[in-house]
Amino acid sequence: MDLSVIIVNWNTKDLLRECLASIHHHWKHICHEVIVIDNASADGSSEMLKNEFRDVGLIQNLENQGFAKANNQGALLAGGRYLLLLNSDTKVLDSEVDKIIDYMDQHPEVGIASGRVLNADFSAQNSFRRFPHPLGAFFRHTTRLVVGFNTPFHKKFQLAHIDKNRIAEVDWVTGAYMFIRKNVLENEKPFDDDMDMYYEDTLLCHTASQKGYRIVFLPYAGIIHYGGASAKTIRSSAILKSCKSSVTYFRKTYGNRYSDIYRQGVKMAWLALTILFYFMEWIPFQSFKQKASLFQELFQRRNEI
Numbered sequence: 001m002d003l004s005v006i007i008v009n010w011n012t013k014d015l016l017r018e019c020l021a022s023i024h025h026h027w028k029h030i031c032h033e034v035i036v037i038d039n040a041s042a043d044g045s046s047e048m049l050k051n052e053f054r055d056v057g058l059i060q061n062l063e064n065q066g067f068a069k070a071n072n073q074g075a076l077l078a079g080g081r082y083l084l085l086l087n088s089d090t091k092v093l094d095s096e097v098d099k100i101i102d103y104m105d106q107h108p109e110v111g112i113a114s115g116r117v118l119n120a121d122f123s124a125q126n127s128f129r130r131f132p133h134p135l136g137a138f139f140r141h142t143t144r145l146v147v148g149f150n151t152p153f154h155k156k157f158q159l160a161h162i163d164k165n166r167i168a169e170v171d172w173v174t175g176a177y178m179f180i181r182k183n184v185l186e187n188e189k190p191f192d193d194d195m196d197m198y199y200e201d202t203l204l205c206h207t208a209s210q211k212g213y214r215i216v217f218l219p220y221a222g223i224i225h226y227g228g229a230s231a232k233t234i235r236s237s238a239i240l241k242s243c244k245s246s247v248t249y250f251r252k253t254y255g256n257r258y259s260d261i262y263r264q265g266v267k268m269a270w271l272a273l274t275i276l277f278y279f280m281e282w283i284p285f286q287s288f289k290q291k292a293s294l295f296q297e298l299f300q301r302r303n304e305i
Helices: 013-025 045-051 066-077 095-107 134-138 152-157 198-208 235-253 257-281 286-300
Strands: 003-009 032-039 058-062 083-087 091-092 112-116 176-181 214-217 223-225
Touching: 003 013, 013 032, 013 045, 013 091, 013 152, 032 045, 045 058, 058 066, 095 112, 095 176, 112 198, 134 235, 134 257, 134 286, 176 198, 198 214, 198 235, 235 257, 235 286, 257 286
Parallel strands: 003 032, 003 083, 032 058, 112 214
Antiparallel strands: 083 176, 091 223, 112 176
16 A cells, blocks of 8 residues: 555544545545544534545544644554645645655655645645744744744745745655655654644654655645644644643753753743733733733743643
């Protein structure tokens, strides 16, 4: 079998149906299997799968195991030479998946790859980036929440200069659409058990890179990624999860000292921004009040990271 497609689902029944239908329509020509791990959805996703997609393997979790652990569950059952981690909020657009498989067959030094990812309006979505640095992640979780992400530094992190119509070697690719050579994995699991959501794909690519494998973007096999369908959570909770995962990532890649400095620095910055926006609340703009409330909650929940 060439490919095992692993999809983690949490309350995205309609999007999952569209995703599976697009796989069935476009990928009939390759030998593949699809494994769905349902994280205790309450929207009837499992029943839909049993009734409409009986050839799809289904793991039903009694509680939400998170993105990383659920993908690990699927990987342990996978029989393909390659794994494809695919988000449930995606739609396959063409039949070019064999081009990615052929490329990885011809280039055994490539351990992980991603294909072309588009937004719902068919504009290009960035599916690869540089490895994060503690300083960059510090700004991402603090001051960039104020000034936004459209900065030259952030564009450099996103490798915005890379032509998305050409093959490119990158640092890491998104776990929303990630092809993995099986012998890259340790204990047959793609993700570290200490990770939940955010940075788990980054750590996997870092580990593969340390082993000598290349990580590449391939301009084939287009998908639409609607984005964030399962992660529609309170913004502060998403920031806290991302920050907690970044601490784990830096601990595993930079060591305890740097990760501790990073963690304490973020907490101090949240305190400073809480005080700043407290004294700016008199300014009659709703955005200032929202920022004040956000940083106050982040600081109150600082021990969660």
